[in-house]
Amino acid sequence: MYLSKEVKAEIFKKHGGSENNTGSAEGQIALFTHRIKHLTGHLKNNQKDFNTERSLVMLVGKRRSLLDYLKKKDITRYRAIIKELGLRK
Template structure:
């Protein structure tokens, strides 16, 4: 599988407060971003895979709502994660 437990720990250690802190908004946003990139690559070769397309749209919505939450709670954390993951141009 493309998303091993070790890789998840690495993502949460890099973007969250610790490697076991799976509930932080930054860690979840980073994990969603990785999954979105993976599904986007899959859809480039399998453009008729509508189930994956729906999953991708749902993930983008979840990430958007987490980003909105983070922007309301703490603008500095929002700006840091957006800059770190290069989500904006």
């Protein structure tokens, strides 16, 4: 699988504070961003894979809702994660 335990732990350690803090909004947003990039690359080669396209749309929606939650709770954390991950909004 493309996402091993070590990669997940590194993502949560970098963005969530520690590798055991898997519930933080920043860590989940970073994980969703990693998965979105992977699925986007897959869809560039397989345009007719509609199940993956649906999964990608659902992941983008989940990430958007987490970003909206973070924006409502703490605008500085929101701005930091947007800048760190290079997201547009």
